[in-house]
Structures are given as C-alpha cells and as structure tokens.
Amino acid sequence: MQKPMPSPSGGVQPRPVEVRDLRKVYGEITAVDGVSFGLESNSVTALLGGNGAGKTTTISMLMGLVVPTSGEARVFGADMAHERHKVLHRMNFESPYVDVPMRLTVRQNLQIYGRLYGLNDLAGRVTDIAAELRLTELLDRAYGKLSAGQRTRVSLAKALLNEPELLLLDEPTASLDPDTADWVRTKLEDYRRVRQATIVLASHNMAEVERLADRVIMLEKGRVIADETPEELIKRFGRETLEEVFLAIARRGGGSAELAP
C-alpha cells in the first residue's frame, strides 16, 4: 500500500479512500471479510465480483450508509462510521437503482440537490451541468417521464453537481444503449482528467471496466482475490479480455481466497 501524499502546505494529506481490514457480518453471513485497499486521486478503480461478492456492501460502507462490524473505511481521513458529515460534500454517488423524485422536474431535482450540497451559484450551476449533460431541453420535464437513458444523464448530473473529488458509481451504464453508454464513459473520462477525481466503479460490464479503470479489485465471498491493473490480470490469466478472466474466475469453483490462473 502506498503512503499518504504530502500536501502543498507541508502536512500529510489523507488519501481519498483508505480501507483497513473491513468486515461486515449480518447474522451468520459474512458479506465483507477483511478487505483493505487505498485509493489515490486521479484514479478509476473497479470493484468486481459476482452477485453477493461484497461490492455493494463495501461501497455502502464507503458512503457511511452501513456501519462496519470491524475495521474502518476512511474518506479524506474521515471515519465514515462516525464522522461522515465532515466529507459528504466532497463526494457523490450514482446508481440506476436509486432514483430522484419522479414527480419533480429535472430542474427542481437538481435545484434541491444543489441546495443540499450548498452550491453558491445554484441557477448557474444547474444551467451549466444541464448543458454539459445534454439536459437543457429536459429541464422542465418530470423525471418520471424520462427514458432510461435520460434518467441516467439526470442521475449523473446530480452526481457531478458538487464536482465531487470522490465519485462512487454503481453500474453507471446499465440499461443504456451502446451509443449513450459510450457517451457516458467519455464524460466520466473527461471528468476524471479535469477534476483529478477518484472514481470507484462497480460494474458487470467488463469492456467498460477495461476502458475506464486503471485498477481492478476483485471480490469473492467478501474477500479481495485480485488487486491489479486490468492488463496485469488479463496477462496473468493468459486471456484476451477481462470478460474471459471474470468468467474463468467465476467458473473455477472458488473455495479459496488464493487466486491462481
């Protein structure tokens, strides 16, 4: 694990994300079992794994929505179990499984979230983000009347409203047509580059992960079984694509945290 970076003021700046020996147990089920990793600025890290691998629970603990059984998840130095409100304005989240109010228009939704994040120039920022995400024509339409692709763009606009330094994305292109999905990925690449943001991506789309992520953390039964670049993982397994690697891992039978090709 790399050491925290020195800040311009000379002090030590905490990493955007630092996860140490994170465990979450629900009754007799261990959802996350001793996960540790640290994330740097200007990086995209994909959390991969089959259903029930522990991706959502790990991300939920990063957001502070779930309290770990043991270990800790720190974001910009703040322990998310106890002091999440110190840093929530520096992060944001997008998922097709979480909506914004259906009856409200796109503009109303963005303005409400703009107030929650404390935007200085609310109207200006809403106009800018709408233009950036091709939503200007939709601003006065109810969110519930939009197509899946349009809703994804609204969710992305909400997620980028506060220009988060840490962006958590849960399947950001699920249910999108290939053209719109490609457009969203380009936006995310641009955002990461311009904002030097830390992006955590949970996705089942391996082509998307290969394109966006410079690091893959693979989970199985709540444990990290691989933590390397997509290229390294593909090479180690002697495969052509990340999808083939994922299938090879998923079909090998599991049972051991030790991952061998």
Add this chain to the structure above:
Amino acid sequence: MTTSMQPLLRPQTTVAASAGRVWGMVLRYWYVIRSSWPRTAELIYWPLVQMLMWGFLQTYLAQSTGFASRAAGLFIGGVLLWDILVRSQLGFSVAFLEEIWSRNLGHLMMSPLRPIELVIALMIVSLIKLMVAMVPVALMAYAFFGFNVLTLGVAFAVFFANLVIMSWSLGLVSTGVVLRWGLGAESFAWLVVFVFLPLCCVYYPVTTLPHWLQWVALSLPPTYVFEGLRGIVLRGTFDGTLMVKAFALNVLYFSLGFAAFRYFLQSARVHGSLVQMGE
C-alpha cells in the same frame, strides 16, 4: 467545470448552510404537494367527512337532548382538534414515506443533509400540510354549523401547539420504525395515531374510562387538550394548568421520539436497511 473565482460550494457547517438544506427539503415536499391536485384533495377529504358527520350528529342530538344543546361545539371542536393531531402526524410520516416510494432515500442519506435537518424539514412540511387540510375544513365548520374555532382564542393556539408537538413525536417514532424495518412497517406509520383516539378521550371525559386506564390517558398530552376543550365549551373556563402539564409531557415525548429516531437510524446503518429499503 467552474471557472469563476467564487468557490463552488458554501461552507458546510454554518447555520446558513444548515438552513439552506432544510429549505431545500421543504421545497422538495412542496413541489410534490403542488404537482398533484388529487393529493391536495386527499389532504382535505377525511377531515371534511369527519367534520360533517360529527356536525350533523351534534345538530341532531341538540334537537333532542338538553345536554347536547348546552354542549354545542363539543363534537365539532373535538373532531377539529383530533384532526390536527392526525393530519400533522401523517403529514410528517407520509412526507418521509415519499422518499422510500420514490427510491430517493439513498441519495438523501449520501448527501450532506443531516438527520436533524431532515426532521426539521418534515416538521415544517407537516405544518404546511396541516394548513392545507384544516383551513378549508375550519371554514366549512363555520359555514355549516356556525362553529368558529377562533372563538377559542389563545386557548386554541395552546391546544394547537400541544397537539402538533405530540404529532411530531409520533412521526419521529414511526419514521424511525420505517427506517429500520422498511416498507413492511409502513402500516405502523399510518395507524399508530389511532390508538390515541379512545385513550385521549376526544369525545368523553377522562372519568368515563376505567380507573387504571385513566392513568394511561393522563400520561398522554392530547388528553389535557380535550379536557381543556370541554372546560371551555361546558363551563366557559380555560384551565392553564392542564396545558402546562401537556407541555411538560410533550417535552418528554419529543425527546424520547427524537432519541428513538436516532436509535433506529443507527440501527438501520448497522443492519444495512438503508441500502435494502423496501418490503
């Protein structure tokens, strides 16, 4: 990206920032009320039906019994005050349920909105919904039965405050229960207030209850409000000590309600309920 010299975000820990977040949530609920006339009509519907039913019953009884003719306004006043308790609690709880129905809770919990700010917003929204529901009904009570709630004067303001504070306490508990157990507990939020209808002696004096149940009734703030109403209507006197007792109990219940809300929220974070919100 932002190019102006002004920072994108305001400082987050000031009172102004907190007020801005509360205002954002109030707007969110106001937009919902404004966007749907059936919802607005629904707010008025039940209080109106209840007021008409009790009003006509009182009119009928007044023609046949001496007591009812002396007690003009007892039933209509009772139903109007009872509806303040019910509508305010439902206004609080249903506004929160909107977040779960619209699958918005995850975004809210991930935003800088603090639990206390959400609670304050829900309290304000419950007052707004109460006004939307009760002002037309109070006007109709005057038009149909000549009952003017404002003739209760200062007493009405004190009754109103005590009932609304109690409704918030119930709203906090029911919202906490839904946070912890999801929509499976939704019916609790809808029904919890109705156990107070017999216990708070809305339409009869506390002495009507069995002795042991009187103690239960006297531990509930609304009981003192309805006793106070009967004092004004039947004897023409306003007993301030009843309202002091009600207020003291309300302070206790509201503190317990907020503690319960915080406990259930923390419990939801431990059990993972916030990310699995549903039935």
